[in-house]
Amino acid sequence: MSDFKFKIPKHLEVPMGAVIPAPVKENPGMITGNWRTERPVIDHEACTLCLNCFIFCPDACWHLDEKTEKMMWNARYCKGCMICVNECPADCLTPQNELDFPKGVVRLDKPF
Amino acid sequence: MAKEVFYSGCAAAAYGAKFSRVEVISSYPIRPYTGIMMELSKLVANGDLDAEFVHGEGEHAQVSIAYGASAAGARAYTGSSGVGVTYAMECYSPAAGGRLPCQMAIADRALDPPGDFGSEHTDVMSARDQGWIMGWAETPQEVFDNTIMYYRIGEDPRVMLPQFCCQDGYFVSHIPGKVILPDQKAVDEYLPPYNNPHPLDPTRPVSHGPQIFPDQGPAIDLQRAQAFLDTPKVIAEAVKDFNKQFGRKYSPFVEEYMTDDADIAFFIMGGHARTARFAVNHLRKKGVKAGMVKLRFVRPWPTEAVAEALSKFKAVGTIETSTSYGGAMRGGNLIHEVRASLYDLPKRPAVTSFMAGLGGEVVTLNEFYEMAKILTEAAKSGKVKKGVYWLGFEPD
Numbered sequence: 001m002s003d004f005k006f007k008i009p010k011h012l013e014v015p016m017g018a019v020i021p022a023p024v025k026e027n028p029g030m031i032t033g034n035w036r037t038e039r040p041v042i043d044h045e046a047c048t049l050c051l052n053c054f055i056f057c058p059d060a061c062w063h064l065d066e067k068t069e070k071m072m073w074n075a076r077y078c079k080g081c082m083i084c085v086n087e088c089p090a091d092c093l094t095p096q097n098e099l100d101f102p103k104g105v106v107r108l109d110k111p112f
Numbered sequence: 113m114a115k116e117v118f119y120s121g122c123a124a125a126a127y128g129a130k131f132s133r134v135e136v137i138s139s140y141p142i143r144p145y146t147g148i149m150m151e152l153s154k155l156v157a158n159g160d161l162d163a164e165f166v167h168g169e170g171e172h173a174q175v176s177i178a179y180g181a182s183a184a185g186a187r188a189y190t191g192s193s194g195v196g197v198t199y200a201m202e203c204y205s206p207a208a209g210g211r212l213p214c215q216m217a218i219a220d221r222a223l224d225p226p227g228d229f230g231s232e233h234t235d236v237m238s239a240r241d242q243g244w245i246m247g248w249a250e251t252p253q254e255v256f257d258n259t260i261m262y263y264r265i266g267e268d269p270r271v272m273l274p275q276f277c278c279q280d281g282y283f284v285s286h287i288p289g290k291v292i293l294p295d296q297k298a299v300d301e302y303l304p305p306y307n308n309p310h311p312l313d314p315t316r317p318v319s320h321g322p323q324i325f326p327d328q329g330p331a332i333d334l335q336r337a338q339a340f341l342d343t344p345k346v347i348a349e350a351v352k353d354f355n356k357q358f359g360r361k362y363s364p365f366v367e368e369y370m371t372d373d374a375d376i377a378f379f380i381m382g383g384h385a386r387t388a389r390f391a392v393n394h395l396r397k398k399g400v401k402a403g404m405v406k407l408r409f410v411r412p413w414p415t416e417a418v419a420e421a422l423s424k425f426k427a428v429g430t431i432e433t434s435t436s437y438g439g440a441m442r443g444g445n446l447i448h449e450v451r452a453s454l455y456d457l458p459k460r461p462a463v464t465s466f467m468a469g470l471g472g473e474v475v476t477l478n479e480f481y482e483m484a485k486i487l488t489e490a491a492k493s494g495k496v497k498k499g500v501y502w503l504g505f506e507p508d
Contacts, residue, residue, distance in 0.1 A: 004341055005338065005341075006337065006338050008331045008334055008335070009331075012327055012328050012330075012331040013331060014324060014328050014332045014335065015310075016211055016272065016309070016310075016335065017209065017210045017211035017212070017272070017310070017320070018209070018210070018320075018321065018322060018324060018332055019210070019310040019318050019319070019320055020318065020319050020322055021317070021318055021319070022317035022318050022319045030323070
């Protein structure tokens with residue numbers, strides 16, 4: 001039995017356990033921010049750069065821009081779960097409806 | 113130095129984990145397996161075991177923690193019983209598909225309804241097709257030994273699969289028996305540290321469990337199937353090395369008891385095998401040529417070993433401690449695989465099954481004598497009257 005080997009065509013090969021190098025960058029073929037009905041809006045003055053939002057965001061949509069020393073939000077992947085708003089100790093994040101934005105995802109014919 | 117102790121199956125599993133030097137343990141209480149975590153938490157609290165002890169908020173979280181830890185490169189240990197095992201069902205396939213060799217100790221328990229604490233194999237048998245290595249132990253000593261052996265098998269680079277290390281709830285998990293604890297150094301020689309070839313590591317980022325295209329689905333399933341084809345060879349090696357290192361006498365897949373000249377045989381796994389041995393002894397005294405074949409691995413199913421062991425009998429009865437409602441034989445699970453294993457043989461025994469030990473009832477010696485009567489009749493006539501007998505519940 002153990003001498004038997006399956007033949008898998010090369011183009012269908014997947015690494016063991018399907019473990020692949022992390023994309024690190026975004027995948028333009030898989031934009032998921034268009035599920036959102038509201039978004040977190042940041043008050044940069046009040047932000048203490050504690051990085052809670054960065055740590056808690058399940059979609060890695062917050063990162064610290066080291067040049068401007070500001071937390072940057074990624075509109076293409078944020079699904080509006082508002083975990084960051086909940087976790088912000090400085091109360092500098094506010095949920096705001098997508099309808100309030102002229103280019104909010106709900107207003108776009110073809111989001112992104 | 114090796115020393116002899118008197119441990120329940122739960123304590124034996126905990127000490128098996130300790131000797132395997134597990135690094136992450138995730139727990140959530142449900143009896144009877146809880147005894148394992150009680151023992152381990154003591155070992156960690158007393159500083160006897162250097163491991164991260166994490167409390168899951170349920171069994172689903174518990175298994176997720178274990179395979180997450182395994183993905184990060186730690187030897188991970190968890191466990192459950194009964195409905196806890198089925199509650200975590202979603203997590204089994206990702207752990208196996210991700211090829212993460214964590215171990216889950218199972219002290220089995222009947223599923224609800226309405227609520228039964230007894231031992232029954234159905235809980236984890238429902239997860240047998242998820243890609244985990246799986247087998248039952250008969251004694252606390254075998255629980256201890258299997259814990260160490262399973263890590264060695266599962267973490268082998270040719271295998272890389274998680275393992276269900278099972279024991280019967282109460283019958284094994286809560287009845288103490290003699291356990292020989294080996295020298296830690298001997299275990300370290302037998303079981304090298306776990307080496308995950310692609311751990312989660314911020315300096316070398318990887319994605320585990322990414323989205324794949326449907327066309328790649330069969331390819332990745334074939335990989336897992338291949339791993340299971342390669343596993344029996346690894347098991348044979350691991351068991352042989354274990355016997356050599358610790359002076360035990362395990363057969364890798366099926367253990368035979370008094371089978372040399374036997375006409376009829378009980379095919380059984382787990383704690384009830386102990387009763388079956390006594391039954392065979394008594395039957396022999398009465399002149400019945402009975403034997404017992406004990407299954408050590410349900411997954412990978414040892415097709416050849418089962419066929420070889422059973423082909424010499426005239427009649428075989430599988431002792432089913434799990435249910436397959438509406439299945440081909442209208443009873444348990446083992447008979448399906450036993451009959452399939454024998455199908456290609458030119459000469460095969462008559463095979464029937466006995467539903468026994470469901471809900472945790474004791475399988476008594478009288479039940480085994482009853483089975484022997486049915487099997488002797490089948491051996492004479494060369495065929496079975498029925499595919500399944502619900503012993504004690506049969507119409508007269």
